[in-house]
Amino acid sequence: MELQEAIRERRSVRKWLEKKIPEKTINQLIDAASWAPSSCNRQAVKILAVQEKEGREFLGRITNGGVGFAHKAPLLLLFMADSRVYSLPVERHTPHLDCAAAIQNLLLKAHELGLGAVWLNWCLNQKSEAETYKRFKIPAYFTICSLVAAGYPAIKAEDIPRKPLEQFFVREKF
Ligand SMILES: Cc1cc2nc3c(=O)[nH]c(=O)nc-3n(C[C@H](O)[C@H](O)[C@H](O)COP(=O)(O)O)c2cc1C
Numbered sequence: 001m002e003l004q005e006a007i008r009e010r011r012s013v014r015k016w017l018e019k020k021i022p023e024k025t026i027n028q029l030i031d032a033a034s035w036a037p038s039s040c041n042r043q044a045v046k047i048l049a050v051q052e053k054e055g056r057e058f059l060g061r062i063t064n065g066g067v068g069f070a071h072k073a074p075l076l077l078l079f080m081a082d083s084r085v086y087s088l089p090v091e092r093h094t095p096h097l098d099c100a101a102a103i104q105n106l107l108l109k110a111h112e113l114g115l116g117a118v119w120l121n122w123c124l125n126q127k128s129e130a131e132t133y134k135r136f137k138i139p140a141y142f143t144i145c146s147l148v149a150a151g152y153p154a155i156k157a158e159d160i161p162r163k164p165l166e167q168f169f170v171r172e173k174f
Helices: 003-009 023-034 053-062 094-112 126-135
Strands: 045-050 075-082 116-120 142-151
Touching: 003 094, 023 045, 023 094, 045 053, 045 094, 053 075, 053 126, 075 094, 094 116, 094 142
Parallel strands: none
Antiparallel strands: 045 075, 075 142, 116 142
């Protein structure tokens, strides 16, 4: 697939077939994510892949971004970053930036492989956040950034329009 085609035609998918994603395909997704740029090449991103039904149901219950549908995805990917490598207070957003770059790579690769995925907000209250760390035995030094739900699409996602380019950027100064 041409890069332009992948960028232009990838859409968020929120309905999936009940079809397992092969291990090889999951590895291709994770590999694509791993080649994303990262701050100072610290490569702090870690992805927790959840296929097991109980784990998906847990995340489906706890998610704020995928309420009512995330648990139906055959694969849920929790993106987090090892916060120990971001030592300065001014770097507090960097785990999220590193995860975002990895997520976008993964979404494009998913599209190329015929999968449909959606990036899901992760904005939990303290109790739900703590339950998640406990449920998956996530070490406390990881910052959880986002959830991604993926599977083989059950529907063709509608095209979502974008702003015209002249509204999207400015040249030299406002
Ligand atoms: C940071 C971020 C958070 C998002 N959170 C959610 C979410 O919680 N639930 C959801 O259904 N979609 C979520 N999305 C997907 C957006 O709704 C989607 O990308 C946008 O509507 C454009 O559609 P497209 O991806 O099909 O081009 C999120 C996307 C981003 C980048």
